[in-house]
Amino acid sequence: MEGFGKYYFKIILFMLLILHVYVPQTLALQINFYSKTCPNAETIVRQIVQQRFAADKSVAAALLRMHFHDCFVRGCDASILIDTTSNNQAEKDAGANGTVREYELIDQIKTALERACPQTVSCADIIALATRDAVALSGGTRYNIPTGRVDGLISRSSEVNLPGPTFTVAQARQAFSNRGLNLNDMVVLLGAHTIGVAHCNFFQDRVTNFQGTGSPDPTMSPSLASTLRTLCGSNQNNPSTFLDQNTSFVFDNEFYNQIRKNRGILQIDQELAVDSLSSSTVANLAANNNLFRQSFANAMIKMGNIQATSGEIRINCRRKN
Incomplete structure (x- = not known):
């Protein structure tokens, strides 16, 4: 025993x-x-x-x-x-x-x-x-x-x-909804792009041959499209650019102001500003940095x-x- x-x-x-x-x-x-x-x-x-x-x-x-x-x-x-x-x-x-x-x-x-x-x-x-x-x-x-x-x-x-850079707002909304996140969460979380970068392979078609039209995406600022064409046509290996072309390392709401000026790099980013599903939320976040910062914190907790x-x-x- x-x-x-x-x-x-x-x-x-x-x-x-x-x-x-x-x-x-x-x-x-x-x-x-x-x-x-x-x-x-x-x-x-x-x-x-x-x-x-x-x-x-x-x-x-x-x-x-x-x-x-x-x-x-x-x-x-x-x-x-x-x-x-x-x-x-x-x-x-x-x-x-x-x-x-x-x-x-x-x-x-x-x-x-x-x-x-x-x-x-x-x-x-x-x-x-x-x-x-x-x-x-x-x-x-x-x-x-x-x-x-x-x-x-x-x-x-x-x-x-994962939701991709060429998604429409409706497609991205569904992808987020499948994870228990709503439209507002989606718009706020994509605001993380305020300190992000993207490589040319994710947006080059927007500045050269958008959806097979032979022309740049009409929703992109012509001056930005010209700058990005030069970047992506360089001898670098798939170079990158900031998604927020202004305060690139600062976590603020400038990303939303940029996309409202047609300076979105990724297609999904730009569509946030023009799609009726999300444009009013973008406008509110662009006008109030404190609103964005607190909303982002809340959305990150929810995603987590x-x-x-x-x-x-x-x-x-x-x-x-």
Whole structure:
């Protein structure tokens, strides 16, 4: 009986260890989720993001893109961080994710958190917190973000189906609606383009041969079209340009003012300003920077609530435990 008791104890201990890293997502996310289990978690994230931002302000746009692309596939579960293996092509290697970057920054944060609080802070929460902090450093509102996400167990490139730059407003609205986000959320979240860039392959047809017409897109400012034709016709390899041509590194509402002047780079951006579904929202956001900043914070919290149904706390963000 004594030996059986020891054996039973080992089984219970093993199950507890499994439960520590494999977690069904049944509880609602909470502000200060790590206040007891890892009280310095958010400070660690913020300090590392600050260091990276000081070296490269474009990190904010990169993290926003990563967070958005992650949440829109299987929920905000860090499935975008998983590396491809010999028997599975992961999300990060889908065509739409080809320009997603800053995976190394997430690795750096995860390493620091594993030293401080082993197997406690999820990679999904790291993405959400790092994005929040980078937006604040760029001039956006620093919002309180609920945490307690788990890391997904599945990552397949075939499941990456994101709203594209040539979508109409109606098509984009449906894509956002499928994730529980409404039209206002969509218009506000696309305001993240105020600090973003786009490569020529995403808009070149608008400045040369729009929809096979042989002419530029008539909704684009002729002077901007001329500038972009020169850029894309250069010898550079698929060069990029700022989506907000004015305050390119500042998180503000200038993006909306730009698209109202027909200076939208991507087709979906420009259509926001002219489509009757979204034009009034664009006008309101263009007129009130505080409205945009607070609305964006609210929409990011809402998007961040798109959760995986179950998962684990990864020890290494690039692979399942």
